[in-house]
Amino acid sequence: MPLRLPPLPALRFFEAAGRHQSFKLAAAELNVTPSAVSHGIVGLEQALGVELFVREPRGISLTATGADYLSYVSEAFSLIAIGTQRLPNHRADRPIALSCAPTFASRWLLPRLAGFRARWPNVNVSVDTSHRQVGFPVDGFDFAIRLSRAPVAGTAWTRLFGERFVPVCSAAYLDTLRDGSGDGSLDWRRATLIHVHTASEDWQSWIDAAGVEGIDAANGLRVDTIQLAFEAAAMGLGLALGRKPLVDADLSSGALVEAGPPTLASAGAYWLVSAENVERRPELVDFRRWLIGESGQFDTSPEAAHASTHDSNS
Structure with a gap:
């Protein structure tokens, strides 16, 4: 029946x-x-x-x-x-499907994909930046890159790198914050903070860790992406919390400058989450190895020395 x-x-x-x-x-x-x-x-x-x-x-x-x-x-x-x-030859040529946040994609991943394509010209990559939870394997993704304080049980997580926070703004805006003492000190009370309200760690985390006084963390401009925060800061609208290495290109070009120490490590890190059976497709193994290799130069934290790969199924 x-x-x-x-x-x-x-x-x-x-x-x-x-x-x-x-x-x-x-x-x-x-x-x-x-x-x-x-x-x-x-x-x-x-x-x-x-x-x-x-x-x-x-x-x-x-x-x-x-x-x-x-x-x-x-x-x-x-x-x-x-x-x-697992069907024989099922969509063997389908693109590598990756989910990640839009700012990470535009500022870190995409500038490096040309290097991957140069080595593997016949392997296509599909990048999804929608803000949604990814279900492996139902949603068809091979990898996801997530910002998290720790791995989540049930999937294979590989640490890529942590972020480091530093206040950034335009050079012109920085001049408006100087207190006139001649030693380059800033009057933080004049600063307009640019908040990313979707970020799990933002200005309050930096203020608490840095011990800087005179900043009202409740006020300022609010945006919903890190990308918009950096753009607003470059336009002279206030101070954004720079997140290295995502902000590195702006600092190198001079679009943004560091507003002053300290530079602090975030509590979270970027992790590569892999679907099951990645090893069944050689191009997925190559992509994962390439991505980990590209990220290695950015992680100098103590956690990276002993927690590079975590498989929470083990």
């Missing part, structure tokens, strides 16, 4: 919405409308005779039944994805 399965498109809607805890984000991932996701899940709930989500004015959340069911559906999709990847 054949298995009776719920509608598979509705299951895909449910898996994405459950993972994101959002119909809107699920719709964006699947290239459909939020209404289509909502209606599909309502149909699934009717077919199953259970409530999978709690709908509230501020968003959705999984019911206990929905959370339990999601674990089975996610595992089923993972098994299908893994089985498909």
Whole structure:
């Protein structure tokens, strides 16, 4: 007797919405409308005779039944994805799929990809910079680069490098902050801080660690990406928290200058997260080895000496 399965498109809607805890984000991932996701899940709930989500004015959340069911559906999709990847000659020429933040992509990764292409001209790379959680292997990504304080259980993480924080601004703006003592000291009270409200570490972290007094961390200009913060600082709108090595090109060109010490290490680091079975495709092994090699020169922290690779499945 054949298995009776719920509608598979509705299951895909449910898996994405459950993972994101959002119909809107699920719709964006699947290239459909939020209404289509909502209606599909309502149909699934009717077919199953259970409530999978709690709908509230501020968003959705999984019911206990929905959370339990999601674990089975996610595992089923993972098994299908893994089985498909293991088919002989399955899409052997498909691009290497990488997910990372937009500022990291534009300021660190893309300037180096020409070197990779020069060595492996027949290997294509697809870079996704959307702000969404990546599910291995369901979403089809081979790698993700994430900023995190520590590896996350269940996947293979390789440390690339940590960030170092230093205040940066335009040279002209820096002159407006000098206190007139003649020794180059700055009057931090005059500074307009440019905040990145999506960053896990921002000005308050630097102020606490540096012990600088006279800065009101609650005020200033707020943007949603590091890239915009650097651009605003270069336009003379205030002080941005420079993040080395992402800000290195601006410092080298003179678009930005360091506003003064200290330069402090961040609590987080960039990690390369690898999907399972990377070793099955030689080009993925080459890409991972190349990426780790490119990043090695930037990590001089003590953590890098003993925590370069962490496989949390072990």
